[in-house]
Amino acid sequence: KMANETLKAQLGNAAWKLFHTILARYPDKPSQQEQSTLNTYIQLFGQVYPCGDCARHFQHLLKKFPPQVGSRKTAALWGCDIHNKVNEKLHKSQYDCTTILEDYDCGCGGDEQEKDF
Ligand code: FAD
Structure with a gap:
């Protein structure tokens, strides 16, 4: 079995990848329903994240820095900022958020219209 720290880091990598990709693919002009859905998703993500200490700390950050769900750009930048927090x-270096949308391409190019967020 792998060391706990390795498993925790792999979980974090996978979780952040999905997290940032969802935000980078969120609509430019989300409806009220889409905004509400994203906000709920993020709050629940913070509640179900399986590392207990991480989840507690993240919930605290969410209270202090509520998700910015008004547009793709604001959502993606908010996500980058909170990951930087x-x-x-964890004494890791700060990530440069200026190209966050390009950094998280889902490879699902043309299917924006069919997407039922
Ligand atoms: P990660 O932080 O996992 O990042 C993965 C990749 O994302 C990086 O290689 C980089 O390419 C990119 N990246 C880095 N920063 C950003 C950014 N700001 N925006 C966009 N992309 C970026 N671990 C703990 O030990 N204690 C905790 O309390 C804790 N809380 C966590 C809370 C959440 C919600 C999540 C998802 C994870 C948490 N983790 C925690 C795990 C931790 O954040 C890392 O995932 C883990 O330490 C592995 O780090 P890493 O250096 O491989 O890069």
Whole structure:
């Protein structure tokens, strides 16, 4: 069995990848329903994240820095900033958020219209 720290890091990598990709694919002009859905998704993600200490800390960050769900750009930048807050706590370097939308391409190019967010 792999060391706990390795497993925790792999879980974090996978979780952040999905998290940032969802935000980078969120609509430019989301409806009220889409905004509400994303906000709920993020809050629940913070509740079900399986590392208990991580979840507790993340819920605290969500209270202090509520998700910015008004547009793709604001959502993606908010996600980058909150990940940077976690990086700071873990003494990791700060990520440059200026190309966040390009950094998280889902490879699902043309299917924006069919997407039922
Ligand atoms: P990660 O932080 O996993 O990042 C993966 C990749 O994303 C990086 O290689 C980089 O390419 C990119 N990246 C880095 N920063 C950003 C950013 N700001 N925006 C966009 N992309 C970025 N671990 C703990 O030990 N304690 C905790 O309290 C804790 N809380 C967590 C809370 C959440 C919600 C999540 C998802 C994970 C948490 N983790 C926690 C795990 C931790 O954040 C890392 O995932 C883990 O330490 C592995 O780090 P890493 O250096 O491989 O890069």
